[in-house]
Ligand SMILES: NC(=O)C1=CN([C@@H]2O[C@H](COP(=O)(O)OP(=O)(O)OC[C@H]3O[C@@H](n4cnc5c(N)ncnc54)[C@H](O)[C@@H]3O)[C@@H](O)[C@H]2O)C=CC1
């Protein structure tokens with residue numbers, strides 16, 4: 185391949201200099217703060233448990249933003265300022281208590297949009313249910329402080345996800361704890377609608393006794409179409425089967441075998457709505473589902489159909505539903521959710537005699553609210569600690585075991601990005617990046633999204649004032665016109681490790697260090713993880729082996745004896761500690777590259793002295 189470097193095959197001549205490398209465990213380098221704004225320069229390399237369980241200390245940065253500092257201890261330090269967590273809607277007590285153990289919790293309900301904007305500017309996390317609109321203006325008002333929005337429930341249509349992503353704010357939800365509650369509410373509406381429970385109740389309270397008016401319809405033997413065969417839809421289907429109904433479902437993305445296992449046929453949208461006696465909505469509100477129930481679709485329904493909506497009001501064109509009710513196409517509707525919440529009191533839909541309504545109660549059981557509160561509190565606290573959430577909505581979800589494996593490679597990825605970009609000197613600008621992952625594993629057995637995000641972070645942060653994290657890495661890269669292509673190469677190494685090496689190439693750009701330019705003319709560096717520590721193993725066509733800690737000096741020189749001593753002496757005289765040194769060469773006694781890891785940043789005079797060593801042809805100082 186044109187881009188392949190000779191490094192993978194070149195053996196580094198590894199001369200360890202003054203300080204021997206510390207033990208692998210103390211050098212195990214991990215930056216778990218994928219979501220943090222300012223960690224790149226302030227986080228110490230930290231030993232943490234593989235599953236990212238380490239609790240980081242929290243602190244306020246100089247601009248008063250909540251940030252994290254890696255701790256050598258596994259304990260959370262209670263003396264440092266706590267994150268501020270704003271809760272704007274009623275949350276189960278157990279969840280609030282959990283949050284209080286971790287942060288300063290401000291429960292302020294019924295905030296006006298203006299007050300919400302004021303409060304988020306002082307909050308690290310915001311927890312909402314469906315009643316708070318987290319708009320772009322809210323993210324803008326937060327001025328970068330807000331790190332995580334927790335949606336204590338499933339639907340995140342009240343959160344502007346694009347704006348959250350652009351602002352690097354993670355959005356997490358609590359997708360499982362209210363499933364049964366929503367399904368039970370759907371079934372409650374289905375049964376009560378069929379037997380006119382709400383209308384009969386109102387009638388009897390109005391002093392009437394109207395037995396013949398409220399004759400209902402039976403459920404047994406009727407066909408129910410479940411629109412959206414996700415968590416709630418599945419539970420509704422299960423329960424409806426128990427009531428003796430025939431259940432069909434439409435869901436373009438649901439696996440047919442899961443439906444079949446419950447005795448449910450997955451059918452087309454038109455087939456579902458045209459054959460069902462009852463239609464129950466359980467899909468999310470998305471651009472594709474917005475007003476999907478409209479005049480046209482109502483006209484295809486079986487006359488006398490009954491409709492239940494415990495999903496989102498916006499999937500129905502409410503005016504069209506009123507027309508369908510008036511025309512008798514829809515015999516009855518039972519609605520828990522509305523386009524506007526709360527709906528206007530004199531809405532024709534709400535007041536319609538064949539409509540039963542509840543005020544968005546689907547998730548409102550004691551059990552569900554406690555569960556949701558705990559689920560969201562754990563997700564938000566985890567995110568504030570820098571853990572990746574299993575319920576992240578706008579960031580890659582990575583299984584904990586995958587994450588623990590990838591963690592040291594994530595550090596490597598960021599460092600390689602950071603190094604590569606410092607080797608670019610201009611010309612056409614940094615636009616095209618090629619990343620090659622060499623691995624012994626099958627092609628599909630490596631999730632590189634985290635690695636790519638961290639390479640992007642490493643590339644962008646040194647050259648712009650954008651802060652980049654896992655959430656916004658792809659967005660910022662796109663915004664800056666950075667194209668990142670990824671390639672996988674299967675190599676013959678141990679499949680025990682997910683990645684053998686990562687190579688980062690910046691294409692079509694000039695370099696301030698000609699030694700970093702590969703035979704193909706691109707800036708190219710490659711690294712590996714050794715004993716949990718990221719190492720630089722290749723620069724251009726030269727093999728080296730230097731651990732990526734502290735800072736790095738790269739020198740290209742004539743390959744001759746005494747070079748290590750000369751440069752080492754200069755650094756030693758200036759009290760700059762060398763933590764690692766390695767020399768790689770292509771041809772004996774021709775050219776070599778010396779990679780020197782230094783703990784301190786040498787001053788200009790020291791660097792000039794290094795440049796003055798006669799055999800050194802070029803050198804560059806790189807900050808990790
Ligand atoms: N009323 C309430 O209090 C509650 C409402 N909900 C709402 O119920 C809905 C479903 O929730 P879950 O089952 O937990 O979500 P889920 O994500 O598990 O299921 C949604 C399903 O809808 C399917 N879907 C997506 N687009 C579709 C389309 N165009 N047509 C048909 N199906 C489509 C998806 O493939 C998925 O299987 C959400 O809108 C959620 O916000 C959930 C809990 C409580």
Ligand SMILES: O=C(O)C(=O)COP(=O)(O)O
Nearest residue numbers: 313314315337338339547
């Ligand atoms: O979880 C959902 O999607 C819901 O609709 C529940 O909303 P809520 O938390 O009760 O405002």
